[in-house]
Amino acid sequence: MSHPRTPARRGLVWAIVGGIIVLAAVGAIILSAVTAQAPTADPSPSSGPGETSAPPATAPPTGDYVDQSASEKGWAPEPITTDPETYVRAALAAAATFDTRLSTRPEWLAYLDTWFTPDTRYTSEEDREEDMRASQLELRQGVVLPEDEWNSLANEEGRVTAEVPGEITYDDVPEDASGDMRIGTADVVLTFTRSDGSGSETSYDETVRVSVQVLCGAGSIPTRESAQQPGDCKVVRYFSGSLEP
C-alpha cells in the first residue's frame, strides 16, 4: 500500500530540503550584505594639519626638581627641598594641575604617585607599603577632581593650574615621635581654562581649602633615578574632606 506513494513522499522531502536551501541562501545574501558594510567612523575630531600643538600649561620651573620635564605634560614638577613650606605649597598645587590635552588622567595620577613616601609611624615595611597604597587610593577616590570632571574638561580642551597664594597653617601629626611630619592646610586657587565652542577660550578661578601631610626628614624615600635624597620632603597623604571646622 505504501509503495506507490514513496516517490511522491521522496519528492516532498526533496522539495522541503530545497525550500530550506533557497531560504538559507537568501538569508545568507542578506546577512553578507549587512555585515559587508564598512564601519562608520566615530565623529570625534582629529588633529588637522593646520592645527598647532598645545603649549605647556605651566611655565618651565627654575630650581631643583625631581623631573623638570613634568611641566611639559602640564603637571607641576616636584621640588627637591627639605623646606616644608616650599614643599606643601607645591604638593597642594600639584594635585590640581593638569592639562587634558597633554596627558591622560591615569598618567597624571601615576605621576602624583611618585610624590608619595610611606608613613614612618608604621614600624613594619609591609604596613608602610600598605598604608601608602591606601593613601594613593584615597588621592584618586576622595581628593582630586573626579573622572567626570576630567572628561568634561577634556571635551573642551581644558586644563587646570593651581597655586597657593596665601598662608599655610600647620598641624602636628599625632603620634609622630620624629616630629618630621606636618599637616599643611591652605586655600588653593584653581584656574580652569577651556575652549568655549567658538574657538576662543574662557578661564575662571575657584578656591578650595585642602590639607596635605608631608614628611621632611629621615625616613623619606626619594623618587627612583632622581636627584632627590632621603630626608627630602615627600607626600604622606592628601586628606579627603576638610580638617577644619
Next chain:
Amino acid sequence: MGAPVAAAAALANTRTGRKIVTGAILLLALFAALLATPLIAVPFAVAGQSVATTVERRPALITNSEWAYPLAGGYFKGRGFGFNPVIGCSYCSIDHQGYDMAQGCGATVYAAGPGEVITAGSYQGYGNAVRIDHGGGLVTLYGHMQWGSLRASVGATVAAGAPIGAEGNTGRSFGCHLHFEVQRDGAAIDPQPFMAALGLQLK
C-alpha cells in the same frame, strides 16, 4: 549538485513544491519590506522632526507675577543651593551657587522673568550661558546650555517664558542639566525661596 537539481525539479512539478515556492516568495517579500522600511520611515521622521522644532513643546508657566519656570513641565532636581560638597573630591567647591534641574539634553530653556539679556555665550565655568538683567540689581543666569542653541543675544529684551536656549552639558558640567542661578546685587541667592515668593515652587 544532485540535491538542488532534484529539489528544483520537485518544486516545479509538484503542487507542494509550488506552495513552498509561493511561501518562499512571500517570505522574501516580507524581508524586502523590512529592509525597505527605513528608506520610507526615516525621511518621514526627519520631516516630522523639522516640523516639530518649529513648535515649542509646552509653554512655560507664567504667573501673575510675570515670572515663569526656566523649564516647562516636570524635571529632575540636581544639586541645590549653598553648602553642597561633592562627595569624594577635596578639590571641588563645596558651595553651589545655583539650582540644578534637568529634563534632558536639548530641552528648551525659558527666561524666568522679563528683562534685558546681558550675557549670551561662553561665561566662566557655566559654559554656554545666558544672563538676564531684570532691573533692581536682580539677574538670573542659565548655565551649561548646548553650543549653538542660544535664541537670545546681548541687548535683546525678553519676556518671561521666552525660549532662550537648550539644556546642555557645556562648561563645568557632568551631564545635561540647567544651572539656574539668581543673583541680587552681584551675589547669588537661593532660587527656591525666590521663585516660591513669585508663586513658582521649585522642588
